Every structure is written in C-alpha cells, then in structure tokens.
Amino acid sequence: MSQSAEAVKLTRKDFVSDQDVRWCPGCGDYAILAQVQKVMPELGIPREKIVFVSGIGCSSRFPYYMNTYGFHTIHGRAPAIAAGLKMARPDLSVWIVTGDGDGLSIGGNHLIHALRRNLDVNILLFNNEIYGLTKGQYSPTSRMGQVTKSSPQGVIDAPFDAAALALGAGATFVSRTVDVAQKHLQNVLHRAAAHRGTSFVEILQNCPIFNDGAFNDVTEGDGAVQHQLMLEHGQPMVFGPEEARKAIVMGPSMRPEVVAADSVDPAQILVHDETNDAISFFLCSLRWRGVTGGPGAFPVPMGVLRGVDEPVYDDLVVKEAEDLVSKRGAGDFDKLFASGDTWVVN
Amino acid sequence: MSQSAEAVKLTRKDFVSDQDVRWCPGCGDYAILAQVQKVMPELGIPREKIVFVSGIGCSSRFPYYMNTYGFHTIHGRAPAIAAGLKMARPDLSVWIVTGDGDGLSIGGNHLIHALRRNLDVNILLFNNEIYGLTKGQYSPTSRMGQVTKSSPQGVIDAPFDAAALALGAGATFVSRTVDVAQKHLQNVLHRAAAHRGTSFVEILQNCPIFNDGAFNDVTEGDGAVQHQLMLEHGQPMVFGPEEARKAIVMGPSMRPEVVAADSVDPAQILVHDETNDAISFFLCSLRWRGVTGGPGAFPVPMGVLRGVDEPVYDDLVVKEAEDLVSKRGAGDFDKLFASGDTWVVN
Amino acid sequence: MGVASTVSTGSKPVKEVSTVVIRFAGDSGDGMQLTGTQFTNESALAGNDIATFPDFPAEIRAPAGTLAGVSGFQLNFSSERIFTPGDQPDVLVVMNPAALAVNLEDLVDGGSLIVDTDAFTKSNLRKAGYDGDPLEDTSLNQRVRVFPIPVTKLTQQALADLNLPNKTVVRCKNFFALGLCSWLYHRPIDSTLDWIRQKFGKSEALVEANTRAFQTGWNYGETTEIFASSYQVRAAEIEPGTYTNMTGNKALAFGLMAAAAKADTQLFYGSYPITPASDILHELSDHKNFGVTTFQAEDEIAAVGAALGASFAGSVGVTGTSGPGVSLKGETLGLAVMVELPLVCVNIQRGGPSTGLPTKTEQSDLLQALYGRHGECPMAVIAASSPTDCFDAAFEAVRVAVKYMTPVMLLSDGYLANGSKPWNIPNYADLPEIPAKYWTNDVGFHPYLRDEDTLSRPWVVPGTPGLEHRIGGLEKDYDSGNISYLPTNHEKMTRVRAAKISGIADELDAPEIAGADSGDALIVGWGSTYGSIAAATTQLLDEGKKVGHLHLRWLNPLPNGLDEIFARYRHIIVPELNFGQLVRVLRDRYLVDAVPVSQVRGQPFKVQQLAARISTILEGSK
C-alpha cells in the first residue's frame, strides 16, 4: 500500500477500538495487534481511509480491535471482498487479516488469485499451524504426524509452505516474520505498506492453547539465532551466532549448502536480491521447516523474499476506464440506448 | 499412477467409447484424446480399473469419449471428487481432466490441495488460455492485453504460470507438453502414469475457435525448435536448432542467461535434475512466455520439471487404518458402544 | 435506392395476412442468426409488432451438417399486438437436411417449407439421419407446401463473374434466402442493403456479392412461377416512439447501468461466466466509460464477494450468474443479508438441476431464491417478465436494494435473456432519480441505527471521517451494532430483518389484472411466462371464459391485497416452467387451493397447449 501524501498526526491509541480483546491469554495475536497499532500512525494515512477486512478465525477477529473501518466477513472470502472494495475505492488502504485455515484452506483460491492480479492490498496471514477458533483441528500448515482433535493418529497431509505458494501464484511481494519479533514485524509491515501491489506477509504466530510452541525452535532465544536467515536486499546470506556465522552457497550441480561463513571465499556466498526471481524462487526451495516439525536443513528466510514492481491491478482498472472515456467520451445513455438499429413509430 | 502387475492385452480401440465426439473441427482436444487412447492400453491396467473424472468445459467432456469409468462432475470440483474416489478405492487408476478455467480458476483451491496432499492421481490440465465452452472469455492463463468477449479492451489480469503454481503448492510431479507433440505427449503421459503421487501435466492446447494459434510461436515449426527446452533428467539444458544450439547458464549474482552453447565451457551449462528442488524452482522462475503473449526471454521448459518420491496420501490413509487395526484390533461395535461409563438397569 | 426501385412494383397478386411466424434454420455456419436478425429489422421498419427467439445449438461448433449443429431463429411479426415468438412457424426456411430433421415437426400443417435443395446431398442426408430424400416423401408434401429451390446454385450463378472463391460465394446464400423472404412479405429492404454496405464495407467485392445474392433472391420470388402470390402484413398499432430491438440480457445490463447512474454512484458488476448470463458481463465490460467496473472473478463466490465489497465501498454491487452459480453464492448472500448492504444478484435461470440443460430455459430457481440460504435469511425477489422488462426490473431491483439496504435477487431466464422485443427507447432524463444518500452524520451514530420508515441502516462508506465502524456476519446488538450473543437481541434482530423486507410491500403498486377481474379463474404467473399467459388469456377470453391474468413482479414480498383478489375467482391457476414453486408460496401464504400448470422441458409454454390445459381445469376435470 502506498502512503498518502499529507501526513496525519495520529498515535497508537487512535487505532485502539472500544471493544475488549477476546483472545486467550498469551495468544500471539496480541503481539501482532500491538505492532500493527504501532505502525499504523507511522504510515501517515488518515484513519478513515484504512480498512481491515478479515474472514473467520481467532485471527480474523482483528478488525474489531482496530479503530478503523472494518469488515469481519465469512470464512476464507476476505480477499474476494477486499478486491471489490479496493477496485471501487482505490484510494483506501486495505489490509486483509487471515489465518492458515482461513487463507490457505477454504480461502486458498481467493488468495492465489489476489496475488496473481496484484491488487494494491496487504495480506497478513497469521500462521499458527492450527485451527484455533474451532478448538484445535489441523490446518494446511500443520506438520505431518501432528496430533490434533481431527488427527488423533497424527496428520498425514503434507503441509503448504505459505511463501512458496504465494510466489508460485505470482505474488510481487512475499515476506515472513514472527509475532514475537517486534522490530522485525514493524519493519516488514512498513515494507508491505510501502509496496504497491499485493503484499503477502506470513506471520508465524503462537497458539498457546492448541499448538503451543510450534515455532519455538526457530523463533525463541538460541533457536532464533541459529535458524533465522535475516534477508537484506544486497546483503550476503549469512546467519547464526557471531562466534559461528554460517553462510549459504550454491554447491556443485546447483545443490545449495550451508557452510561456515569463514570457510569460503565471501564472493561465493549468495547475495540476496528481492528483485531477482531466481533468488526468490531459490529461497522458497529451501526446506527451513521439517515436514514433521522442528528446524529443517536450511535456516528460515525472514524478511522480504520477493519485492518487485509489476502493474498494479487497481491502477489498470482506473486506466482502462479513463482511456475509454478519452476514446469515447463520458457515457451518454441516450446514445447508448439508441446504438442499435432503431425505427420510429408515430 | 503405478502400473498394475498383471498386464492386459488391450488396444486403442478398447478405449474409444460409443459417444460421438463433439469438439469443434480442428480442436487440440482431438489430438490429446488420440494420444491418451493410445497410451492407456500400454499401461497394462484393466479398463474397468481406470476412471476419468472431469469438471465442466470443452476439455471436461473428455470422459464421455473414453470407454472406461467416468464422472463428468461440476465446474472445478473434479480434484475433490477424485480424492474421495481414490481414497475409497486406492486400487483404481484415476485421471483428472480439467481446463485452465476449470482447474485454475474456479477449481484452483482443490487443485493446489490435491497437489499438496500428493494423492496418487494424474491431473491433465488442458491449457488453451481461454474459456472455450462458454464461448470465449479470458481465463487465468490468458495474456494481458488479450481481447476476449469479457475483455473488449484487453485483459488486465496477470496470468498464472500453471507449473509454478503447482510447484509452489508442493506438487511432486510437474510436467509440460503440447497437444501437437504426439510422441512427447505420450512420453509425458507414461511418466505421469508411472509416478506415484499426484502427477500434474500441463498440456498447451489450441482452441481454433476462440484463441487460435495462442501458442504457435513456441509450438509450431521453427518456433518449437527455437523456443522449446526439452528437459531430460541428467542432461544439460541446451536447445535450439542444430546449427545454433543455445544453452542456459547461471550468470553472476544468480542471474540465468541464454548463451550460444559452443561459447561456454560445457561444465558451466546447467544440468537438469528432476529431484533437485533448486533446479525445479529455478525452471519455474524462467519467463518462457510473454505476459502479453509470444515467447519470453527463456525457452519453454518441456517435459518433467519435477519428479520426486514423497509419501503418497492414499498409502498413508491405508497405513493409518492398518496400524490402528493392529493396535486395537478390528473394530468391535459392542465394545465401542459401551466404551463410556455404563450402568445397568434391571 | 437502385434495387428497391427496380423491384418495388410487384406484378403478382398480394394477399393480406395479420400475423406470420417464420423460422430460419440451417447449420451453425449458415448465418441463420444474422438472417433472422435482418429480417426482424425489416419487419420492425414495416411497423409490425415483433417477437423473436433464437435457438442456438448446445455445442460450440458441432461438426457441419449434423443435427447437433443446427441453429435456428424464429420471428413472429404481426399487424396486431403479439406477446410471444409464436408456437409454430407458418413458414420454415431450411438450409440443409439436418435443419429439416430438427424443425419440420414444428411447422404448422399447411405451412410453407422453403428448402435449399442443393444442400440435400447424400452425405448431408446421412448426417441428418435420413436414409432417402425426405423431400420426395409424399406425406410431407401432403402436410405442408414445399418450395424446393436450388439456393446455392442460383447464388453461384449470380455471383459467377465476381470470381470469388466458391467458399465465399456459398456463404452468401443466406442473403438469397433473406431476399426471397423479403419479397414474399413486402419487407422494406433498404436497411438490409445499408447493413451489408456497413458490415462488408472493407471489401467492395463482398458488398457486391451479398447485395447481389439478396437481389437474386428477391427477383427469384418476383419472377419465377413457384410463388403464386406475395403477402402483406400491415403496420400494427404501436405506441409512438423510437424503437430498437432489445434482448433481455442487454436490456438488463442497461437497466443496471442506468439505475446506478440515477443513484449517482458507480456500478460494480462481479461475475463469473456462465450460460445464459455471460452476455451481461460482455455487455457491461464494454461500457466502462459509464462509471461501470466489471470484474471477472475466479469463481461465483468471489464474484458476489467482490460485489459486496464494492457495496461496502459505496458502489451498487451486482453479481450475475445462473442457477449453479446461485447455489455457490448462498453463504455470501447470507452475509449480505446480515450486514445489510445494497446488492443485486441476477439469476438467468436455465434447465436444472445441476448442469442440467445449460442452454435451455426454466423457472425452477424461485424457491432457492426465497429459501436457499441457512438461517432466517429474508431475500427480496423480483422477476422480469419480458426481454424489454428486464430493463425496468433491473432498475427497480437497484432502487429497492439501495433504499432498503438489502440484497435483491433478480430473476430472469434463458428465454428472456436471448429473446428480443421492440423497446420503446426512454429518455434517460425522464428516468426517475434514485435517492441514495451516504450517511455522514456522527451524532448518535452506530452502524445499525435504523430508518423508522424503511428500517434500513445507514450506508456509511469508508473514507468518511469520524464514522469508523466494523460490520460482520456475527449477530449484532440492535442498539450499538456491537457483537451480541443475547437471546432476546437475536430474536429482535431476526424480526427486524424480516420486517424490513416484508415492509417493501407497502410501496408496491396494487397488482394489475388483465381480462376478467372476477369469475372462472385467475391465472397467476411470474417472470418469462408473461407472454404465453397473456396470449392464452386473450384466447380464453375470446372463447368466452371469464379469466383474468395477474402477473407478479415481486415474489418477495408479495404485493398487498392478493387475498381479496383471489377471493373473486373460482380457480387460481399458476402456470410455471417448473413443478409448481410459486404455487407453494401462494397456498402457504393465503391457504388458497391454487393449482399448478407445470412444464419442465427447457422451452416456453406453447400458447395453444397452455390455453388447453387451463380450459381442462376450468372444466373441472383436474
């Protein structure tokens, strides 16, 4: 979403609605809400021009807590409803809040088509690898073997990688962050807001009630340090603790490897480039999460995996209409009605 | 789909149904039908064990013309219906026939979830970049600027790349072929049949009535020679006419390039590996088709882009049941009914 | 104009006839739709009342010459007022054997059969399933008057010196047929000759070729012996005005556009292609200079979702589809009922259930429109009664949606969608304004604050400072608009949602009755059966039966006063192209023993059959 020119002086408080928040104690959604409410005033967009649209789920309760316009729609349909909203009012800043079930299960089709069209909206997908609101069934991101209410013997469905799916659908902005990473989350939100076109933000979120600690080993303390690859445009892909930095290099016959950073010629270390499809696809090919949970062979790419400028759908909608007006003039109903063969009866 | 052990002697004719084919003269679907009917007997699967399931569209008329079991379902739902069919009867050879509208537009969600789960079925997607049956509206693969019944000023929606979408969804077998390439089509069908797990086959198909020659410049005569990269596992990525072979190499900072084959050290030329995710994702990152049509900067990867063995969903379904039986014994209703607290009234 | 003058003095006797039903039939490739359309224009210019119905093949392009490939176009033109394209053609023009096989049984006894004999080749006959040549069949010649004409050869001869490729020449033969029929019925032909010039303007050769084929046909009628006389159909008494021939889908699209403009807002049309609704999308997508946005969504659910999103944004959100699409939109329509936003859902009904008969017409989605969502989910439902009425019905649907902040289901069907009637073109300026006000007043505002008369809630568009609020599908508190799980509040909100819709009845016009306003039977209809019922009623009245015809425009709510009206008739008879859906509603609501007259054949009622079935009921032999 682009920022509006005239900056408005607003504070975090201005974005807190009068509804009391109804998430479970300790839910990762609180942290995300706090960061979003912090970032909003920094965008300089008048509050009335911001709309939060959601589906159904714990995460989708989000709009009620934002003192902006909001639409808590039905399960999975937020991207479709937001599309009409944005096409009708391109001047609005539209934020879609969805979950791994809402956005990737029932809403999967609307999600991939929104990403394909590249409407200028922002999609925040709260991925807790579980269905929270319905009390704990597995989701399309749940791990194989995960025991849930609907998988007493363990999940047998292979999970989606949200970022890979988004990229495959043609997303122009693909990013990943974590509920607990305050600053990083803020930065990604700013980047998403700044991107013109559909911004896809996967937020790893903890559900302490039904899937507690799902991401701990890659998001908590040492796990975070060991397993998070902080992507920076133009920077080499290095990660890990200061004393033992690791780097990603492309091994022979295009097999990527994780090596000790100081064991290789720096020139060999891959350098991130948000605008290079080969890099973005490469990052999505890395297994950062075990199919059955836990860390994968590669670190978690965090931040912006892809950020490219492509034609923006709502711009094209406006342009088509404008071009037609300049070609045919503003619509004249009397001309239109009589545009076929006519005859007069007196 | 795996081949059944005992081979049956059948011929092409055995697979021709008694219904007369109702496609337009010159439709690419005829060529595909012919190849499928040719390949079926070669699979050695008894006819009654083969089921074709389709949605709605010209392409989805396919099952009526195959003398096997068939289910012409509703628009976009074939993968969902086929899933239940296959889970209930894993011994059947299940073939899903769909179109770019049926499979990628209304049926997009079922498609990506089928690919994610890796059910042992085969998906043939006839991509003619148009809605044929409804007489010529644009589809999710239509090119930007394409003038159709529903886009008189030209399409403004960016298209999907079917293979990239499939790969992003986690497809274990991703391939591409063309209606007119008889032998290649046959080979890909054999590969798809042989693959255990969901086999995704994109077939570029010509619709002479509403989108004639859409692919000509990459599938006809010299265009085919110039622009098709015939993928062979373990073989270097070279293409183009004998006198002027071109090769794909990875340039600096991971920017792929097309160069004259003889201008580079052969060791530099990328070698295809169906089982290497980095390669498969790389192939999907190549722009082989202009957003507004025509050839892209890179050739069309033809053949199998990805082919890996992952757990097969229907195997896991069977295994889960078997494990439970060996753990708890075959279900005993009387025990089940009385499994809660009980009391006796006399 | 040259041609016209050279041929304008007819040398043969001229007979007067009041009404003629003609059908052009041939292979999809023979240009029958075009021929029919041109003949229709000529007849309109002749001042006749007209009604047309095209009959496309179900297949896109079935192999040439096959039964599946037959395309037809029927026109009813008359010096009297007419209501339908006619039951059976008086004149049947067939360009090949398949067309004969498919259409012959419809031709009235003693009717005229004009045949291109050149198309009756062995292979064509086989494709049409004929063993021998049906034209030699004597029983045929006993039942109808056959005019065998070597249309193709004659066209080829006439165009020989133009040395065009034979394929092109043969393509002109439909203009021979058109010329011949134009002579036969004294049609004014200038419009057609102009049309040829425009259409083929780019190639002088083609202009010449088609013009000549047309003239040749005309002259053939004038000169050869085969036609003893020609026919005159005088101008009908038609309300003065400027007319154009309108199909239902085009009229519907125009109605939506005009209404949105009169409501001083934008039209957003979200749709997913489906027969027979796609033409509305095609039409609207080419009028984006009218403040129209069209969105071809990934599926019907996204289409209605986007439309609802646009309504939230302040546009008139409309989604159009056919039965299968409505079966998918149910959940989102329920959301629209809950959030109370203006939305129009257009259903161009077709043969069901499931994929059914996609290219045929039916009225079997009424109960779905009324009850096809979970929960107590009241839906305003309106139905168009003729191709041109699609304009008015669409306009009205938008007006009510906006005034009452509610979704409205607009029912049309395949017969109206593709059929056409002359449309007395209105002046845009004369169309009523639709007062749609966005709410901006923040005193005591909450999103479910209701208007006392209409019970509608305020339409507040995002971007309005100070009125930020949240809506959604969970039950809301009557007094604050916040989420509420209170039992009594839920009942109150459910009642008010129902009352809002039933309240619309108070502003509806009292139902009009054609024919007897009391007596033997009231024939109650809705939607596309208007023409057939009106014609049948006229006929029954002529037979001296005391019948009235009441055609419902609004199916929910029903207009006030029906109970009194029903009480005035001995029978209440409800003809529908379904197994009796409206009749259920009437029996339930009024406890009146209304009886259905059902037909589920993918076709409109034939007036004769309908009249006969009504008579049977009147004679009490149910």
Added chain:
Amino acid sequence: MGVASTVSTGSKPVKEVSTVVIRFAGDSGDGMQLTGTQFTNESALAGNDIATFPDFPAEIRAPAGTLAGVSGFQLNFSSERIFTPGDQPDVLVVMNPAALAVNLEDLVDGGSLIVDTDAFTKSNLRKAGYDGDPLEDTSLNQRVRVFPIPVTKLTQQALADLNLPNKTVVRCKNFFALGLCSWLYHRPIDSTLDWIRQKFGKSEALVEANTRAFQTGWNYGETTEIFASSYQVRAAEIEPGTYTNMTGNKALAFGLMAAAAKADTQLFYGSYPITPASDILHELSDHKNFGVTTFQAEDEIAAVGAALGASFAGSVGVTGTSGPGVSLKGETLGLAVMVELPLVCVNIQRGGPSTGLPTKTEQSDLLQALYGRHGECPMAVIAASSPTDCFDAAFEAVRVAVKYMTPVMLLSDGYLANGSKPWNIPNYADLPEIPAKYWTNDVGFHPYLRDEDTLSRPWVVPGTPGLEHRIGGLEKDYDSGNISYLPTNHEKMTRVRAAKISGIADELDAPEIAGADSGDALIVGWGSTYGSIAAATTQLLDEGKKVGHLHLRWLNPLPNGLDEIFARYRHIIVPELNFGQLVRVLRDRYLVDAVPVSQVRGQPFKVQQLAARISTILEGSK
C-alpha cells in the same frame, strides 16, 4: 470403599423429591463441565432419568473471571420420566461472581444458590460488572436461599499438609463442590472416586488432593449446620438395559458407522471443521479400525465432493457441517441428486443467518434443506429428535440413501449435538441389516436403468468389468443414460427424480401421536424440540386440554395420512426454533391453517413458556 463407608450414614433428616434441576457454573478454568459430567454419572448410577445440557462460552478462553468466560453445565435428574434438561435450575452452584451474574436470573424463586464466597474478590466483582457485593443484596436473599461457603479456603485447609503449589490446590475446589452436592442428593460416589484415581493415576498427590477435596465437600454438608437436610431422588422406572450417557454428535457418529457396517461397506466421512459439527469428525477420525475413512477437506465443497466421489467408489459417502457449510454445498448436492448416488449430508444447525450465533442452537435450515438448490432438486430430509435418537436417525438416513440411491439431508442442531441422554446400548447384532447390493449384471445394463419399486438406479462401482459407464450433471436419457437435450425426456427424468423421493413415504411408519388422538389441538414438531413439546404436552394434558403431539422424523417425504390426522383436531400448532418453516410446508401441502409458535433465541423452548403459548392459542386469542 473407605470413604463411602465413613460417610454413608447420614445423620440429618432426608427429604424426598422427584425431580431436581441443578446447574454448575464457573469460569472456563474452574472445570464445571467435568463436575457436571461426574454428577451426571452418579445420578445415572442412582437410577434416575437424566438429561443434560452444557453451555460453553463462545470464546475459546475469555480472560479469567469475565462474563464471557463463564461456563455452565445443567443436569435434570428425576424419579419420573423427563424429556429436557429443565427450564430453570432449582440449585445453582456458582464458583465466581461472573457465573452468578450470568446465571442468577435463571434460578427458580426459592431455589438454592451455592456460592464460593472466596471468589468474590474486588477484581472478580469488577470483571463481573458488580459495584458492590451482590450476596449482601437483601432482595437476593429474599428471592432465593443463599448458601455462602468459603470453598477455596476450605479446600486449601484440607490440602494444606500435601504442600502442593497453591494453583494446583485451588484447581481441586470443583471437587469440593461435587462432594457437597453428592452429599446433598445422596449420590453414590464410588464412580467418582474411581474416576479420580484413573484420571490422576499418574500422580498419587493429585489423586489424594482431589479425593480429599471431594470428601471435604461431602463432610462439610454432613457436619455443618448450614444444610438442615439432604434430599433423596429415587430411581426412575427405566426400561431395563445397559446404559451410557450419550451426546448427540457421538450418537450420530456411531449411527453412521454402524449403518455403513450393516450395509457391508465402508464409511467415508468428508468434512471441514465447524461448530457445532466438528465433534463428529473428531469422533469418527479415531475409529479407522472400523472401516471408517475420514477426510478433513480444504473446504465444505471439497468435503461433499470427496464424499460423493467415495459414494461413486462404493462407500457410504457422508459429509457433515453446519448451516454455513450447507450454503456452500448446494451445487454439489444438486450433482448428487442428478447422478443419484447414496450420500448423507449432516447439518448440525446453529444460530443464523450468516455466522450468526455459532455456538447457539436453532432450527432455521429446514427450508434450505428442502429448497436450497437450483432446479427441481428433490432432497430426502430426516431430523433427529433427541441426543440418543441421533443414532437411529443417522442409521435410517444411510439406509434410505443406499436403498434409493439418493442424497439424504440429516438435520440435527447444537442442542442435540452437545446435550446428552442415557442411551440403552443396543447389541450390534440386533441392528437391522442394510441390503446394499453393487450391480454387476451387464444384460441390458445402463446407468439409469431403474428398479421398478424404488425407482433407484443401479450402484455400479468402478472396477466392475464390462459395466464401464459415464455419469454426470447434464440431463441424461431415460432409456440409455446418455446425454439428452430432448424436452420430453427432461420432463420425464425430472418427474422420476421427484417420484423416487416422494415414493419413500410408502415405507414410512404411520405417524405416532402422544396424548389425545383428536380434540383441541395437534402439536406438530420436528427435530430437537421433541423434549420440550413432549413435556409441554404432558403438562397441557394434565391441565385437561385435549392435545396430541405428533413429531415428524421425515420432513421429505412427509409420511402418508397426515391429512386425516390433521382433520381430527381444531388447531394445528407448530412450535419451531425458527420463524415458521415446517408450518409453511404443512400449509402448502395440506391447506390446513397450521399456526407457528416461533422462538429464535439460540436456546431451546422452555417448557413452561411453550405450554403457556399453546394455551393462549387454544383460548383462541391469537
């Protein structure tokens, strides 16, 4: 058993009572569901007739102590036959102020209020929206008998020497409450003590802690002055058998499993989680050793699609959901009607429209079940009438689906789903066989060859040599099963699809009537209102009114003979938890002036209110 013996000799006077309604209420964290369930088991073992209803908060885990976080469990236990969990509790046990605020108004005048006073802290009172301490409010003490008990402290004292973390100790306080109530009503307590041992077996400390808390509560009742007497509720006259307490969803799952097994095939359950249907998926997914396959699909459309695919493959395909899901499945259900495969669609109804009141109960999806698809799309519809009847209704739904090769809609609702009744456990061997034959005979075979009695088509499973065939959603020829666009064939097929469903009526049992079989009024109900109506009817009969109760199991087709029955009563009264849906069907079908008694509050009818409203109608003051 130690404890039992030490406490089994009561020293206080014992009063006889026939029926008691008790409700346990506290914070979600207080374990009220568990307490209620244990007390229910004790009451069952005491031989009482019982009915329970849990009331969960809508939120997953609302903040502790808030109104939104209150969880309740109500039990009705009696020495007589009872039909419902009771209108109002005679005894209310509240563990915190919020629980009091939410539940107090339900407590009968003069009822007993047992309170954990320790939970009435300033902060808890604030969270519950109290300014002062409600217990000091005199009007409260005038209306009900308050038993203020420092439950937490007493528990802490009793467990002091175990030196467990205080958090753990406090968690045991619900067992204090359970012990106290067990004393108060002379419950057999061994089952609870056993249960504690099993549940906490891993930790001796916890076993000891909870056992002691329980004993302390028991002894508190026995020893302190505060309770003057205890109460005895004798065993009820209950049909002999082995019983277990069954919730509706569990019974429904068992019914589906048993039916599939009796049909000698597999059960395929395709579903997408949704409240209040999810528990069926949870239950079935843990029984895959019974030939059950469960599939958690990506959405409801895929869920019903997969189920239909499984039916095609020869399994019993079942899909389960709630209203919003049914609104999405419409198109696929239409396909099922068209291809005529056995399929069961379970709808656990909840408060609508849209997302509505997801955790509350309602009966507002009946008309959708009947008419919620495009085209003439007849659907067999059956409804369960009690938690245990969910087993029989599910079994019957499968039987009919398989016998008639048709989809069947099975209606239950949130009240039945989560409510429980004692189930007289059947012997699996005694359950009827369901004869489901796969068709293998290839002579004259085509896919729509019909059985003369049932009109059903053959069930041919892929893999059957020689019977390869294609089915689909396009209209099919009656005689060959090939695609047919013929007008008359479409009407014939549409009729036969309708006749097949209406024909089911011929095998349905004649409707049973409880109470007067003629007279003042027939009360017609369906589904979960059975208990309330049965109880109201009993009461009205006691009041001398000549009323009968007819409860419909099949809503489509309706059983034969209703018209004769209706004719025997002056009023036909139809109580429904909607705005009158069945009543529409009856008025339409029988032209009888049936009147609705509607309630749309997300709750079952209260017997008193229902009886009162029926009386008002009888007194003619409508």
